[in-house]
């Protein structure tokens with residue numbers, strides 16, 4: 852006598868699809884840049900952490916901009 856047991860469930864393979872794609876974006880403008888004065892064209896070395904538009908031109912006092 853062979854008891855008819857219920858069929859075993861289909862073994863589901865666990866899908867290991869880990870989306871660990873690292874986004875290498877967000878690259879800030881590295882140091883070593885320069886700020887330029889839109890007024891007189893004076894260039895100063897851009898200080899890290901100090902946005903150019905926060906720096907005044909040493910010559911004419913105009914706020915600089917990123918070159």
Ligand SMILES: [Zn+2]
Pocket residue numbers: 888889890891892893908909910911912913
């Ligand atoms: Zn200037």
